[in-house]
Amino acid sequence: MDRAKLGNVEIEYEVKGDGEPVVLIHPGIFSDWFAPLRKEPILASQYRLVHFHRVGCKGSSRVEGSVSFVEQAAHINLLMGHLGIGQAHVVGHSSSGNVALQLALDSGERVHSIAVLEPALMSVPSVVTSRVFVGAAAERFREGDAAAAIDIFLKGTCGPQYRPLLEKALPHSFGQYVEDARIFFEQEFPALQQWSFTRDHAQRILQPVLAVVGSRSLEYDPIWSERQQLLLEWLPNVEPLTVNATHLLEVENPREVAEGLAKFFGRHPL
Numbered sequence: 001m002d003r004a005k006l007g008n009v010e011i012e013y014e015v016k017g018d019g020e021p022v023v024l025i026h027p028g029i030f031s032d033w034f035a036p037l038r039k040e041p042i043l044a045s046q047y048r049l050v051h052f053h054r055v056g057c058k059g060s061s062r063v064e065g066s067v068s069f070v071e072q073a074a075h076i077n078l079l080m081g082h083l084g085i086g087q088a089h090v091v092g093h094s095s096s097g098n099v100a101l102q103l104a105l106d107s108g109e110r111v112h113s114i115a116v117l118e119p120a121l122m123s124v125p126s127v128v129t130s131r132v133f134v135g136a137a138a139e140r141f142r143e144g145d146a147a148a149a150i151d152i153f154l155k156g157t158c159g160p161q162y163r164p165l166l167e168k169a170l171p172h173s174f175g176q177y178v179e180d181a182r183i184f185f186e187q188e189f190p191a192l193q194q195w196s197f198t199r200d201h202a203q204r205i206l207q208p209v210l211a212v213v214g215s216r217s218l219e220y221d222p223i224w225s226e227r228q229q230l231l232l233e234w235l236p237n238v239e240p241l242t243v244n245a246t247h248l249l250e251v252e253n254p255r256e257v258a259e260g261l262a263k264f265f266g267r268h269p270l
Helices: 069-082 095-106 126-130 132-142 146-158 162-169 174-179 181-194 199-203 215-220 222-234 254-267
Strands: 002-006 009-016 020-025 047-052 088-093 111-117 209-214 238-243
Touching: 002 069, 009 069, 020 069, 020 095, 020 254, 047 069, 069 095, 069 181, 088 095, 088 254, 095 111, 095 181, 095 199, 111 254, 126 222, 132 146, 132 181, 146 162, 146 174, 146 181, 162 174, 174 181, 199 222, 209 215, 209 222, 209 254, 215 222, 215 238, 222 238, 238 254
Parallel strands: 020 047, 020 088, 088 111, 111 209, 209 238
Antiparallel strands: 002 009, 009 047
16 A cells, blocks of 8 residues: 655555546544455446554554544545545545544535444434443553454444344455454544534534445444434435445445445536
């Protein structure tokens, strides 16, 4: 991968393909989750796909202290400038869906359209009742068992049968998540808890937004339905898309996600 010096951090990135640029923001420390999607011909043959590793992940800079979603969005703005990309379609999954929304708020001129794949919105009722596993995962991390902590978290978000699906699509990836666990529990979680997104914020995002949710996510946990409904009610220019998947989405069903994204981009060309 190439590297870009962006202020006080270095980000490793990769650009493949030609056409309208699409910036992919991987969820949390799960830096390879877009790998299956980037292989789908309907995207790879028509778009310029920008893939990078967020601060703290793989070979990008590791920084001490907090890293807010505002800072993460600023890194993307700088990376787009480094690559000479004036405007792009932006795709963010889970907490990186939050980062994509923050990028639209802070640097809207960079964002032509947004696809948010089950963003981790905290202002829904089920955050209190269904996120008990997050505290359990954090406790296991504090006890020194990073592998168990990541396992608890992924079971809670993606379902108890997540591991075979993950290993089939991304063999041996779990070890990298364990290696990056400190970033997840000490930087990503606090950033998520401190991030605010209100109806007033949503009303400022005028770009077309594709709100993607997995059908099996909807069956597994009511939080995904609540989050999807919030997006559909708050955003002025939003379209829904349901795909046959759990929260693993593009890992589990890259073809359906790719087809949905390509159709959305086609409806809203640069």
